[in-house]
Amino acid sequence: MAELKAENAFSIPGRVAVITGGAGGLGTSVARCFLTNGASVTLVDVSAPALRTAESALLRLKADLNLAGTVRTVQGDLSTADGVSGIAAAITSTHDEVDILVHCAGIRILNPTTFEPGEPLSALAAATQSLAWEDMEKSFRINVMAQYYLTAALLGLLGAAAKKNGGRDGRGCVICFSSAAGRHNAQFVPAYQISKAAVDHLVRIMAAEFADHYIRVNAIAPGIFPSGMCSIDENDPNSNLKLAFDMPARRPATLPSQTTYKIASIPADGIGPEVVEAGVEVLKALAETLGSFKLDFTHFDWSSDTYKKTDVPDHISLWGLRLAICQTFQQYANVRPTKVFRGTESPLRRCNVGDLDWVILRENSEGEYAGQGGRSHRGRPWETATEVSIFTRHGVERLMRFAFETAQSRPRKLLTVVTKSNAQRHGMVLWDEVAREVAKDFPDVTVDKMLVDAMTTRMVLKPESIDTIVATNLHADILSDLAAALAGSIGIAPTSNLDPTRENPSMFEPIHGSAFDITGKGIANPVGTFWTAAEMLAWLGEKDASAKLLEAVENVCESGVVTADLGGKATTKEVTAAVVEEIKKTLKPAK
Missing domain, CATH: 3.40.718.10 (Isopropylmalate Dehydrogenase)
Incomplete structure (x- = not known):
């Protein structure tokens, strides 16, 4: 039997997790796992008695293991609009942020028929029509609509958590439980299968819509798991294998150690x-x-x-x-940290370990390295070459937000925006304008502006005045090489080429x-x-x-x-x- 064990999970101290369907089955297992690994959990369920039982069990676990996380409960009905609104209001009243939202609540309705393959069309018609309209509607309300509308209602709390560290530490994560049944045929559960197929597509839509705000959305098909929707005979070691035979993988889900x-x-x-x-x-x-x-x-x-x-x-x-x-x-987002290591020396006088500790953020997808331009009349006296820089508001703003979030995550909360807008009067001016606009969303970050040539002087003469730097593709490329040399050697400097949305691999x-x-x-x-x-x-x-x-x-x-x-x-x-x-x-x- 697949079992969700704390030792197989991850460390999430201080995180806040909201878990629907949290009073039983998969939801309770997820809550135990999260609580054991340092998170505070809020259980959402329609059953008040079941919530009390689950809460008591988690509080005993908290006491036995001396866990730091808190346990809260919210009773509400996810199958109605008012129920979802009430649940969201209760969560919002007690939380400023939500790091993880897990949609475990679900319903699985079986058609009450004994139709078997090979029987006449009339029997098939009877089996198909036996699914009540209300049951199909209820399946969609709980399995699909509740996931969408509760996520939408908690977007502000998810976004507040996600932007803390630019989406780099897993905050602002939405997990929807899908099912293998949504991807293959199984008799007599059409409402469940159709709704789970819809969950898969809903997750793709939400993931794309929320990515720019570092909110990640994923779907998990857990496989065979004992719950109110799936019973397993504990005395029959092959019962879960029998259930799993109709799944594409032909086996129950397992968790690697x-x-x-x-x-x-x-x-x-x-x-x-x-x-x-x-x-x-x-x-x-x-x-x-x-x-x-x-x-x-x-x-x-x-x-x-x-x-x-x-x-x-x-x-x-x-x-x-x-x-x-x-x-x-x-x-x-090209990220280049710089510091003086213990046992190494900076060529700068009076610059010791701790005096030079910077992060340089370089726009990595456009700008001066966009590859636009060309050459004509080769070999002629009037041969011409052009190198065109491309700056888009979208490209500048997403990097600028990442820069502010990085600065916000560091102790000094200081960001220096580097351009050359006194000479480059179009693209660089756009950079300056976007920086001012984004700064309004980060009142706790101190911002200053430097021209790129003046910045080189400041790096040499006043390294202690710098913390986080953001610049264009070309400017940051040059500044980061200088920074590495000032730290002792270009041979010690690293680079991260990141997709902060995590939709693509990073390099x-x-x-x-x-x-x-x-x-x-x-x-x-x-x-x-x-x-x-x-x-x-x-x-x-x-x-x-x-x-x-x-x-x-x-x-x-x-x-x-x-x-x-x-x-x-x-x-x-x-x-x-x-x-x-x-x-x-x-x-x-x-x-």
């Missing part, structure tokens, strides 16, 4: 294979040591040398790969280039790849593992095991081995 992340690694050119190999080695050591997640790597040799072997021009490895990935997958890479001058010498600095790996883990939700990896890297740097660009004598392999050893020596398996 570990999450497995599928990672595509692309070593690319120059020192790429050396540092990517080092990064994979360190990540594997971390996953093996902690034991809380697994990594499944697939390697793609998309280097220039590979394309040259087939006589394909080598520009495809950059123009046809990296930019295509970023733009196709809408990875519009992570160190800032440094191919460095053909040191390729094959074994002296490339792998720290940038390690930090990049830590950023990837944080994005995947493995924040504890991310912090532990970065701590291990800093410990190694502090011990003096660094490459030549940081003033040391260690090789790439020696730094990698030291980090792996530090991980195995200091970290313990996750509980």
Whole structure:
């Protein structure tokens, strides 16, 4: 039997979860899981006695395990408009935010007929007509309409939670329970099947509509689970298998004890294979040591040398790969953190660990790198080349909101908007205008504005005055390279290319280039790849593992095991081995 176990779930301390159908079956199991993992839960159900029973059980669990989360209940009928409104009002009166909304409430109506395949059409007609109009309507009210209207009523609370960290920590999440029955035929449950098929499509619609506000909507088909809609004979170990036989997977749902992340690694050119190999080695050591997640790597040799072997021009490895990935997958937020590691030195006088701690946010999908323009009259004295920058309000605003949310999530809540609007009087002015508009939604964030040339001076002379920076594709590209050098070496700097809506995969890479001058010498600095790996883990939700990896890297740097660009004598392999050893020596398996 599939069982929802707390140890198979995730850590969600301080989150607020609202669970419909929470007084029994799947809803109660979800509530137990969330409460055990640190969340506060609000149960919604039509049955007041069942709510009292579920609440008592959860409060006993809270006391037994000394859990921090709270338990609340809301009684109401999700099959009516007034019922949904009353439930939403009760939740709004006690919550400022909702991190997770789980729609477990559902109804499954069987047709009261004994029709069997092979009987005459008249029997089929009788079986089909036996489903009352009211039952079909009730199925849609509870299984579909309630999910839509309660989500709509709580959008403000979901949005307030989602924007806290730019959608990067899973807040503002809506989970709708679908069913495999919505995707295949099963006799005598048409109302249930049709309504569950509608849930699948409703989820797609809501996911698209809410994505710009970082509210994520997903559907789960839980498989065979004991509830009011599905009974399982505990004395018959094969009863759930019998029920599962009609499902597409031909088996009941199971929960893995570990999450497995599928990672595509692309070593690319120059020192790429050396540092990517080092990064994979360190990540594997971390996953093996902690034991809380697994990594499944697939390697793609998309280097220039590979394309040259087939006589394909080598520009495809950059123009046809990296930019295509970023733009196709809408990875519009390029995030480049910068800080001085323990054991390393900034070239700036009096700049110590903690004095330089920035995040640079770069627009990654348009701007100066939009690929617009061309060349004409090649080889003639009047040969002409144009490089056209493209700035759209949509593109600028979504990056600007992400920047404000990032600044809001950091202790100093300080954002510097960088443009060149004194000389570039169209696109840059649009940036300034959008920044002012978005700032109104973030009154707790302090905003200042700098011209890009003046910003370089400020970065060198007053690094302590900076926290979060947002700039165009070209400007932030240049500023982030300068920032890496000021932190000690471009070899330590990471990059995250993010789709904040999480509808597409994101890409992570160190800032440094191919460095053909040191390729094959074994002296490339792998720290940038390690930090990049830590950023990837944080994005995947493995924040504890991310912090532990970065701590291990800093410990190694502090011990003096660094490459030549940081003033040391260690090789790439020696730094990698030291980090792996530090991980195995200091970290313990996750509980």
